[in-house]
Amino acid sequence: xxxxxxxxxxxxxxxxxxxxxxxxxxxxxxxxxxxxxxxxxxxxxxxxxxxxxxxxxxxxxxxxxxxxxxxxxxxxxxxxxxxxxxxxxxxxxxxxxxxxxxxxxxxxxxxxxxxxxxxxxxxxxxxxxxxxxxxxxxxxxxxxxxxxxxxxxxxxxxxxxxxxxxxxxxxxxxxxxxxxxxxxxxxxxxxxxxxxxxxxxxxxxxxxxxxxxxxxxxxxxxxxxxxxxxxxxxxxxxxxxxxxxxxxxxxxxxxxxxxxxxxxxxxxxxxxxxxxxxxxxxxxxxxxxxxxxxxxxxxxxxxx
Amino acid sequence: xxxxxxxxxxxxxxxxxxxxxxxxxxxxxxxxxxxxxxxxxxxxxxxxxxxxxxxxxxxxxxxxxxxxxxxxxxxxxxxxxxxxxxxxxxxxxxxxxxxxxxxxxxxxxxxxxxxxxxxxxxxxxxxxxxxxxxxxxxxxxxxxxxxxxxxxxxxxxxxxxxxxxxxxxxxxxxxxxxxxxxxxxxxxxxxxxxxxxxxxxxxxxxxxxxxxxxxxxxxxxxxxxxxxxxxxxxxxxxxxxxxxxxxxxxxxxxxxxxxxxxxxxxxxxxxxxxxxxxxxxxxxxxxxxxxxxxxx
Amino acid sequence: xxxxxxxxxxxxxxxxxxxxxxxxxxxxxxxxxxxxxxxxxxxxxxxxxxxxxxxxxxxxxxxxxxxxxxxxxxxxxxxxxxxxxxxxxxxxxxxxxxxxxxxxxxxxxxxxxxxxxxxxxxxxxxxxxxxxxxxxxxxxxxxxxxxxxxxxxxxxxxxxxxxxxxxxxxxxxxxxxxxxxxxxxxxxxxxxxxxxxxxxxxxxxxxxxxxxxxxxxxxxxxxxxxxxxxxxxxxxxxxxxxxxxxxxxxxxxxxxxxxxxxxxxxxxxxxxxxxxxxxxxxxxxxxxxxxxxxxxxxxxxxxxxxxxxxxxxxxxxxxxxxxxxxxxxxxxxxxxxxxxxxxxxxxxxxxxxxxxxxxxxxxxxxxx
Numbered sequence: 001x002x003x004x005x006x007x008x009x010x011x012x013x014x015x016x017x018x019x020x021x022x023x024x025x026x027x028x029x030x031x032x033x034x035x036x037x038x039x040x041x042x043x044x045x046x047x048x049x050x051x052x053x054x055x056x057x058x059x060x061x062x063x064x065x066x067x068x069x070x071x072x073x074x075x076x077x078x079x080x081x082x083x084x085x086x087x088x089x090x091x092x093x094x095x096x097x098x099x100x101x102x103x104x105x106x107x108x109x110x111x112x113x114x115x116x117x118x119x120x121x122x123x124x125x126x127x128x129x130x131x132x133x134x135x136x137x138x139x140x141x142x143x144x145x146x147x148x149x150x151x152x153x154x155x156x157x158x159x160x161x162x163x164x165x166x167x168x169x170x171x172x173x174x175x176x177x178x179x180x181x182x183x184x185x186x187x188x189x190x191x192x193x194x195x196x197x198x199x200x201x202x203x204x205x206x207x208x209x210x211x212x213x214x215x216x217x218x219x220x221x222x223x224x225x226x227x228x229x230x231x232x233x234x235x236x237x238x239x240x241x242x243x244x245x246x247x248x249x250x251x252x253x254x255x256x257x258x259x260x261x262x263x264x265x266x267x268x269x270x271x272x273x274x275x276x277x278x279x280x281x282x283x284x285x286x287x288x289x290x291x292x293x294x295x296x297x298x299x300x301x302x303x304x
Numbered sequence: 305x306x307x308x309x310x311x312x313x314x315x316x317x318x319x320x321x322x323x324x325x326x327x328x329x330x331x332x333x334x335x336x337x338x339x340x341x342x343x344x345x346x347x348x349x350x351x352x353x354x355x356x357x358x359x360x361x362x363x364x365x366x367x368x369x370x371x372x373x374x375x376x377x378x379x380x381x382x383x384x385x386x387x388x389x390x391x392x393x394x395x396x397x398x399x400x401x402x403x404x405x406x407x408x409x410x411x412x413x414x415x416x417x418x419x420x421x422x423x424x425x426x427x428x429x430x431x432x433x434x435x436x437x438x439x440x441x442x443x444x445x446x447x448x449x450x451x452x453x454x455x456x457x458x459x460x461x462x463x464x465x466x467x468x469x470x471x472x473x474x475x476x477x478x479x480x481x482x483x484x485x486x487x488x489x490x491x492x493x494x495x496x497x498x499x500x501x502x503x504x505x506x507x508x509x510x511x512x513x514x515x516x517x518x519x520x521x522x523x524x525x526x527x528x529x530x531x532x533x534x535x536x537x538x539x540x541x542x543x544x545x546x547x548x549x550x551x552x553x554x555x556x557x558x559x560x561x562x563x564x565x566x567x568x569x570x571x572x573x574x575x576x577x578x579x580x581x582x583x584x585x586x587x588x589x590x591x592x593x594x595x596x597x598x599x600x
Numbered sequence: 601x602x603x604x605x606x607x608x609x610x611x612x613x614x615x616x617x618x619x620x621x622x623x624x625x626x627x628x629x630x631x632x633x634x635x636x637x638x639x640x641x642x643x644x645x646x647x648x649x650x651x652x653x654x655x656x657x658x659x660x661x662x663x664x665x666x667x668x669x670x671x672x673x674x675x676x677x678x679x680x681x682x683x684x685x686x687x688x689x690x691x692x693x694x695x696x697x698x699x700x701x702x703x704x705x706x707x708x709x710x711x712x713x714x715x716x717x718x719x720x721x722x723x724x725x726x727x728x729x730x731x732x733x734x735x736x737x738x739x740x741x742x743x744x745x746x747x748x749x750x751x752x753x754x755x756x757x758x759x760x761x762x763x764x765x766x767x768x769x770x771x772x773x774x775x776x777x778x779x780x781x782x783x784x785x786x787x788x789x790x791x792x793x794x795x796x797x798x799x800x801x802x803x804x805x806x807x808x809x810x811x812x813x814x815x816x817x818x819x820x821x822x823x824x825x826x827x828x829x830x831x832x833x834x835x836x837x838x839x840x841x842x843x844x845x846x847x848x849x850x851x852x853x854x855x856x857x858x859x860x861x862x863x864x865x866x867x868x869x870x871x872x873x874x875x876x877x878x879x880x881x882x883x884x885x886x887x888x889x890x891x892x893x894x895x896x897x898x899x900x901x902x903x904x905x906x907x908x909x910x911x912x913x914x915x916x917x918x919x920x921x922x923x924x925x926x927x928x929x930x931x932x933x934x935x936x937x938x939x940x941x942x943x944x945x946x947x948x949x950x951x952x953x954x955x956x957x958x959x960x961x962x963x964x965x966x967x968x
Contacts, residue, residue, distance in 0.1 A: 009501070010412035013404040014420070017471050020401070024468040025427055028438035035437065046441055091332055094325045108333045110590060111340065114582040116530040118547050119571045123339045126346060126564050134342055137358035146357075174336065182593045197668050198701040202715035202762070203689035206321065212714075216705040235431050238532055245551055246536070261433050262533060265440055273437055280433045287431060303705035307681045314687045 036277035043273040056271075056278035060260075065252050066279060069260045073283075075165060076256065077233040077290075080172045085225055087173070088180030089218075093210060095181070096188045106185070113178035121242015124171045125150060128243075130157055150243060152250065164244070164254045172239050180225050187221040188214070216303045223298040227291060234287050237262070257283050343575070347371070347568035354565040370569040378553035378570055383546040386462075390535075390545065391528035394466045398524050399517065401471055406479035407505050411491060421480075428473045439468050440537060449538045461543035465535050472527075475520045478592075482516040483509055519592030522585050529578055546574045611802030612679045612769040613644040614665065619674035621660050621826075634660040636826040638674070642804060642819075647796045649813035649834075650806045652823035653849070658806045661823070662772050665804065666695050678769065689718075691770075694763025694801075698775040700755045702747040708734075708758050709743040715766045733765040737795060753784045757791070764799065771796070773805035777812055789816050810850050814838065822846050839954075844964035847890045847957055853919065856932030860889040860958070867958060867968075870926050872904055874951050880958070883967045888928075888959040893919065895955025896934045898941035902948035906934065911942065918942070 035041045039056045040049025060066040095105055112120070127134050128149040136146045148157035149167050191214070199209050215222070237258040244251040248263045255263075257279055264276025346354060347370055348363045375381055408414070409421050443449055447456030448464035455461055486509060494504050510517065532547040539545065554567040582589060619638040624631050635657040642648050650658045663669040665676060667688035675684045683691050702711050709730060716726040734740045737757040747755055756776065763771060776792065777785045793816040796803045807813050813820045814834040821831040822845075829849075830842045841847035847855050860869045862880045867873070869889055896904075908922035909931065920934040920942070934949070936942070958968035 008414065010408045010414035010417075013408040013412070017401045017405045017476075018420075020467070020471050021424075021427075021473075023442065024439055025435060025471070025473075028435035028442070029427070029430065031438040031441075032434050043441070046445060087332075091329065094329050097325060098322075098329070105329055105333055106590075107586065108336055110586075111336060111579075111582075113593070114526060114578045114589070115575050116532075116547055116578070118530075118532050118550065119574050120339055120343075122550060122567060122571055123343045126568065127339065127342055129564075132355055132357055132359050132564070134338075134359055140358050174339070177336070179593060182590055192701070194697055194699060194701040195703065197688075198695070198697060198703075200668065200688045201666065201693060201695045202766075203718045204714070205718065208718065213703065219705075231429075231431070235433065241532065258433050261436065262537070265437060265537065273441075277437050280431075280437065284431055284434050288429075291429070307683060307686060310690050311685045314690065315685075318687075 032277045033281060035274055036281045039271055039274050041274045041277075042270055044270060056274040057282070060275050060278055060282070063275075066257075066260050066275075068253060069255050069257045072165070072254060073234060073236065073256045073258075076169065076172060076236050077230060079169055080176060081226065081229045081233050084173050084176040085180060085222065085229065088177050088225075089184055089215075089222070091177070092181050092184035092188055093214065095185060106182075109181050110178045112175050113182075117175065117238035118242040120175070121171060121239055124167065124174075125243045128167050130154060161253055168240065168243060168254060171243060172233075172236065175239065176229065176233075180229070183221060183225060184218065187218050191217050219302040223294070223302050227294045227298075230290055230294060231287055234283060234290075343568050343571055346564055347572045349565050351563065351565055354563075367565070370565050371573065374554070374566045374569040374573070377566060378549045379541075379544075380546065380549060380570060380573065382542065383544050383549050384573075386539075386543055387529060387545045389462060390465045391525055393462075394470060394528050395521055395524040397466070398470045398472060398475075399521055402475045402479055402520060403505070403510065403517070405471070405476045406483050407509060409476070410480045410483035411486075411504075411509070412501060424473050424476065428477065436534075443468065443538060450540050450543055452540050461535075461539040464538040465531075465543075465545070469534075472524070475524070479513065479516055479520060482513045486512050515588065515591070518585070518588045522581065522589055523592065525581065526578060550574065611645045611771075611800060614642040614770060614802060614804070615675075615677040616640050616642075616661070616665070617675040617677065619661065619664060619676065620672050621657070621664060621669065622672045634826050635664070635671075638823075638826070638828055640821055640828060640831060642802060644679075644802050645800045646818040647793065647803045647805070647816060649817035649820040650804055650823060651808070651810055651813040651820050651849070652829075653808055656823045657826035658808075658823050659774055660826075662774055662804065662806045665770070666693055666772055667691050692766075692768050693770045693772060694766065694768040696756070696759045696763050696771075696773045696776060698778065700747075700759040702755055702758055702762070704747050707744050707746055708739065708750070711747070711758060712743075712762045712765050715762065719766060729765055730761075733761045736764075736798070737761045737791070752779055752781075753788060756780070756788065760792075760795065764795070764801070768801065771801045771803040773803070775807055776805055777807065777809065785812070792816060811852055814850065822849060824849075841890075841957060842966055844888055844890065844959045844966075847959070847966075851892060853893050853933040853935070855890045855892050855957075856934075857928040858889045858891070858924065858926045859886065859928065860926065861886045862958075867956075869904065869924075874903055875953055875956060877953075877968055879968055883958070883960065886961045887967065888961055888964070890957040890959065891932075891951055892955040893933045893935040895952040896936070896949040897952060898936065898938075898947060899950045900943075900948055902950045904949045904951055905946060906949060907946045908934070911939075920947075 034048070036056055037052050037054070038048050038050070039053050039059075040051050041047070042049065091109065095102060095109070098105075126132075128136075130136065130146060130148045130151045133149070135149065139145075139147065146157065147163065148154060148159050149163045151157070151159060153159050195213055195217070196209065199213055204213075235258055236256045240251065240255055240259060244254055246259075246262075248255070248259075248266075251259075252263075261276045261279050261283070264272045264279065345361075345363050348366045348368070349360070349370075350363075350365070350367045353360060353364055409417060409424075440449075443464045446460070446463070448460035449455055450461045455464075457463070490508060491504065494508060499507075530547065531545065535543075535545040536548050539548070550567065550570050554563045554570065616638055619635055620633070621635040622631050622633050638657075638661060650661065652658045660669060664671050667683070667686060671684060675682055677683065678691065703714065706714065712730045712733060713726050716729060721729070731740065731743075734743055737760050739754060739757045739761065742750060742754060742758070747758065750758065756779070760773075773792070777788055780788055789812055792803075792805070817834055819832060820834050820837055822829040822837065824845050830837055830846045837846065838850050841850065844857070848857065858869050860867055860874070862868070862884050865876050865878050865880045867875050867877070867880060867887075867889065874889070896906075906920075906922050906924060908920040910921055912919045912921055912933075917935045917937055918939045920936070921931050922934060923931050941947075956968075957966055959966055
C-alpha cells in the first residue's frame with residue numbers, strides 16, 4: 001500500500017526545484033554546447049546563426065592567450081594537487097599522533113577554509129609586494145635584493161612569469177591544505193588502533209607503519225581527495241584574481257581557462273560567447289578525461 | 305641483549321620523534337597564520353608606515369581610523385548589506401528547497417524517482433563554468449543585470465545573484481543520504497498513526513537530520529559570502545557584494561599605488577564575520593567536511 | 601634485534617612483581633584500579649591460562665606483559681631482564697588479538713612475513729619460515745588469500761602464525777576462542793595446545809571461559825577485581841579452592857552454595873547436620889557452604905534432604921535440578937551416575953566431605 005508508485009503529491013515537493021534546475025542547470029548545459037558549435041552566435045540579440053561549425057574550437061586553439069591559460073591551468077593542477085595532498089597527509093598523520101594542543105593545531109590548520117579566496121589572495125599580494133612586502137623584507141635580512149614577485153615591470157625590477165606562477169602555486173597550496181587535512185584526520189581516526197598495536201608487536205619501524213599500513217588503509221580517502229582536488233584545481237579562478245586582479249590585459253599571462261571563459265563574457269567581439277562556450281566545453285572534456293584516468297588508477301591501487 | 309641500553313635508546317628516539325613532529329607542525333602552523341597576522345597588522349598601520357621597507361613587524365601605533373576610512377571610501381556598508389541580503393535569502397530558500405528535494409528523493413515514492421536522482425548525480429560532475437554563459441544570457445534577458453546603468457527590473461541584481469544558485473545538487477545529495485538513514489519503520493509507524501508526509505517531514509525527518517542541516521546552512525552561508533565571480537558579472541556599484549569592492553577601491557589610478565592599510569582593513573572586515581561563524585560553529589563545519597570525505 | 605633471532609626455541613619464564621595498573625579518569629571521575637598488586641611467576645615453556653570474569657583485569661595484565669600498556673607500579677621480568685620500561689617491539693613477544701588484527705589489505709603470506717621483514721630477515725629465509733609456520737598451524741593452502749576471504753577459525757590461525765613466525769620467547773593470546781562457534785572452539789583449543797607443545801614457547805592466554813582454561817592449561821591463574829585469587833594446576837584449583845569466588849567460578853555445572861552454621865565441630869544446613877570436623881571449632885557461627893554437584897551420595901537414610909524440581913538428562917549423567925530454602929541461588933544441581941536410585945520429588949543424600957567446602961561468611965576465605 002505504501003509502495004504504490006502513483007504518488008503524485010511528491011511532485012509538489014519537487015516542482016519548484018526542478019523548474020529552477022531546468023532553467024539554470026539543464027537548459028544552460030545544452031545551450032552552452034550549442035553556442036560553442038555556432039561561431040556566428042550573436043550575443044547582443046541572443047540569436048543563433050544556425051551554422052554548425054567547429055570554428056570556435058579551432059580558433060581558440062590557435063589563440064595564444066587561450067593556450068597560455070591552458071598551460072597555466074595544467075601547471076596548477078599537476079603541481080598543487082599532488083603537493084598539497086602529500087603535505088596534508090603528513091600534517092594529518094602528525095596531528096593524529098599528538099595529544100596536547102591537537103585541537104589548537106587543528107583549528108589553525110582549518111582557518112584557510114572559511115576565508116574568502118579573493119581577500120586572502122590580496123593579502124598574499126601584500127606579502128609579496130616588491131617594495132613593501134614581508135617576503136622581500138625577510139630576504140633583505142639575508143642580504144638578498146628585492147625580488148619582483150608579482151608586480152608589473154618596475155624599472156630595474158622586471159616581472160617574471162616564473163615568479164608569478166611560483167607565488168600563485170604557493171597560495172593555492174596554502175589554501176588547499178585545510179580541507180584535505182580535515183578529511184584525512186577523519187579517516188585516520190577511523191583506522192582501528194589494533195592494527196597499530198599489532199604493528200608495534202611486529203617491531204615495525206615508523207616509516208613502514210606509515211607506508212605499509214596507514215596509507216593503504218587510507219587509500220580510498222586519498223583517491224577521493226585526489227579526484228575532487230583535480231576537478232577543483234581545473235576550475236581555479238578566484239585565486240588568480242585575488243593576487244593579480246581581473247584586468248585581462250595585465251594578467252593574461254597568469255590566468256586560467258576559467259578566467260578566459262569569463263573574459264569572453266566581457267569581450268567586445270560579437271561572437272565572443274561562442275569562443276567562451278567552446279573553452280568551457282574543452283575544460284569539461286579535460287575534467288572528464290582526467291576523472292576517468294583517476295578512477296581507473298584508483299581501481300588498481302586502492303584497497304577497500 | 306642489554307635491556308638498559310635498549311630502554312635508553314628507545315626513549316631517546318621516542319623523544320626525538322615527538323620533537324620533530326611538534327617542530328614540523330609548528331612551522332606549518334606558522335606558515336598558515338602568517339597571512340592572517342600580516343593582514344591584521346597592516347590594517348592597523350598608518351599610511352606612511354605601510355610604505356616602509358623593510359616592513360615593520362608590528363605597528364608603531366594602532367591606527368583604528370583605517371577601518372572607518374575604508375568603510376567610507378569603498379562604500380563597504382552598502383556592500384555588507386547587499387551581501388547579507390543575498391546570503392541570507394539564498395541560504396534560507398536554498399535550504400528549504402534542498403530539504404524538499406532530498407525528502408522527495410529519499411522517502412517518497414513516485415514514478416521517475418530513480419531517473420531524476422541519476423540525472424542529478426550526473427550533473428554533479430559538470431563544472432559550473434559550463435552553465436555560466438547561458439545563465440548570463442538568461443539573466444540579462446530577464447532584465448536582472450545591472451551593467452552600470454541600473455537594471456530593467458527593480459532590484460534585479462539581487463534576483464540574479466540568488467535565484468540561479470538556489471539548488472545545490474551536492475547539498476541535496478548529502479541531505480538525501482542523511483534522510484535515508486532514518487529507519488523505514490518510523491515512517492510506517494507514523495503512517496499508521498495517520499501522519500501526513502508533510503507533518504512527518506517537519507516533525508521527524510528534519511529534527512533527526514539537524515546536524516546535517518546546520519552543516520548545509522553554514523556551507524551555504526560561506527559560499528554566498530565568498531562568492532565573487534558571478535556577482536561581479538551581474539551587479540555594479542549599488543548591488544555589489546563585499547568581495548567585489550575590495551580591489552579597485554583602494555588603488556590610486558594615478559600613481560598605481562594601492563593603499564594597503566585601507567585595503568587590508570577592508571579585508572579584515574570581510575573576513576571577520578565568517579571567522580566568527582567558524583569559531584561558534586566549528587564543530588558542525590569540521591564534522592560536515594570530514595563526513596563528506598567518508599561518503600565519497 | 602639480532603638477539604631475538606638467535607634466542608633458543610624454548611620459551612622464557614615470566615615474573616610479574618607487584619604489578620598494578622590504575623586508569624586515571626582525566627575528567628575528574630573515579631579512577632579505576634584494573635590490576636592490583638598482581639604477583640605471579642610463569643614457568644618457562646608452559647601454557648598458562650589467565651582466567652576470570654569480564655573486567656577482572658586479565659586483558660589489562662596481558663597488555664602490560666606485551667608492553668602496550670605501562671604499569672602504574674610493579675615490575676615485569678622476562679627471565680632475568682627487567683622489561684618493565686621496554687617497548688613492545690623489543691620484548692620479543694607474539695600477540696594474538698581477540699579480533700586477530702590481520703592487515704586487511706595484505707595477503708595471508710604478506711601478513712605472516714610482515715614481522716620478518718621488519719626484522720630485516722632476508723627474503724628467501726623469510727619465505728621458508730612463513731611456509732613452515734603456515735604448515736604448522738594448518739593454513740598452507742590459504743597463503744595467497746586475503747583475510748576477508750577467510751573464516752574466523754582460519755583468520756585466527758593466521759594470527760597465530762604471524763605471532764609465532766618470528767620465534768618469540770613469549771606468546772600471548774587474548775580470548776582466543778571467544779569469537780569462534782562452539783564446535784570450532786573444541787578443535788581450536790586442541791590446536792593451541794598442540795602448537796604450544798611442539799614449539800615449547802611460554803604461552804599465556806586470557807579467557808573468561810573456565811572450561812577452556814581448565815582443559816588445556818598446564819597451570820591456571822584465577823583473577824577477580826584485578827587481584828589474583830588462586831593459581832596452580834587446574835585440577836588442584838578445582839579440588840581445593842581457596843575462596844568462595846574460585847569455587848563458584850570453576851566447575852560445570854556450578855557449585856551449589858548454601859547458608860549454613862557451625863556449632864562445635866558440626867556443620868549444619870538448616871536443621872540438618874551435614875558433617876563434622878575438628879577444624880570447625882575455630883570458626884563458629886554462620887558460614888557459606890559449597891557443595892559440588894558430584895558431591896551427593898544417594899542414601900535413603902542420608903543427612904541432607906532435597907526436594908527436586910525436575911530431572912535433566914545429559915546422556916552421560918543425570919542431573920537433578922533442585923531448590924532449597926538455604927540455597928543462595930534459585931536452584932542448584934546434583935549429578936548422579938546411576939538413575940535407579942532416584943525417588944520421586946524428594947531424596948536424601950550424604951555429602952562427600954572432599955566435595956564440600958566451608959567458607960567464612962564475610963571474607964569468603966575457605967575454612968574447610
